[in-house]
Amino acid sequence: MPELPEVQGYKTYIDSTSLHHTIESMDCRDDRLLKKDIRTFKKHLVGVQLSGTRRIGKYSFVETTGDKILVMHFGMTGKPTYYKDADARPKFGHIVLSFENGFQLVFENKRKFGWWDLIDDIEAYKKEHDLSDDARELSLDDFKKSLSSRKTDIKKVIMDQSVAAGIGNWLADEVLYQAKIHPQLKVADMSEERIEHLHKTMQEVIEVTIEHDAHYSDFPDHYLMHIREEGADCHHTSSKIKKIKVGGRATYFSPQWQEK
Structure with missing residues (x-):
């Protein structure tokens, strides 16, 4: 999509x-x-x-x-x-x-x-339609405010269009991979510092993907999209990419790289 x-x-x-x-x-x-x-x-x-x-x-x-x-x-x-x-x-x-x-x-x-x-x-x-500001323009304060009332898995939350409009399945996986955050980490367990890091990473990933016109093959070598399949080798560790379901959506992540 x-x-x-x-x-x-x-x-x-x-x-x-x-x-x-x-x-x-x-x-x-x-x-x-x-x-x-x-x-x-x-x-x-x-x-x-x-x-x-x-x-x-x-x-x-x-x-x-x-x-x-x-x-x-x-x-x-x-x-x-x-x-x-x-x-x-x-x-x-x-x-x-x-x-x-x-x-x-x-x-x-x-x-x-x-x-x-x-x-x-x-x-x-x-x-x-309960849309947040566009994820590219979403302020840190508004992002924190949206997360303050959430308790479920972070991937499910950032895919909520009332939290970060425009973040879908593959983009959420990429943001979490770059931020070293496990997709099933509960928002309630995230420190303020980690939320700030996630917001910063989200903005960076958005700009990179726009810069490359969403042509996945042109993304930087360390981007998950190059290895977004179960059993592929993580760019950073010796672990294999794992596939699970989060919020009913296929989710790819690196267990050793992305901390819970």
Whole structure:
């Protein structure tokens, strides 16, 4: 599933291709991908321009010159693609905006878990859906405050979008590996110093993954993503990478490296 680094890349992509062009038409092959009916989408999108983007966690908010904001959630396999030849529409390009310059922005969504919505206000939407500040911008004070009432496994907590919006499964594993923290360590057992270290590491890992456009093969050699499979050799110790379930999610960690 696209997580914070991937969605940041999608934001940059939309910014560099699709802004400031008037939308001439909209097509959707499957209305189930729209949170409102297609007529409402066409009413508020056709004839206007996409004017700017903002990302909070895994959500992409696209402002328009009209009175609505477009929300994109990419689900498991979603991504945006900008192209000119209408015949080049991708096989799984279920939603398309066509611009006056002859180009199209398509929302590719192979497994159809992604969706679009229209909203009036980003902050109200954020509050309604219990989203924290984006994990990239999350202050240490707010992070500490969110953790102060939690008692369960740290991995489960940092994947909670009300705690650190944008942190998903693989990114949580990477952050905890770099911070040398066991994924099942209880928040209640973490010292203030360790929480501060976790926050600092989270920010560092986010920046590295964005810098490399979430291309896993380009991550630094000591990153877990290169060995994120059961039985692989830990980069730092002689132990093997272990796979367990935390919060119902497959979790990879190094038992000797990540202390509990």
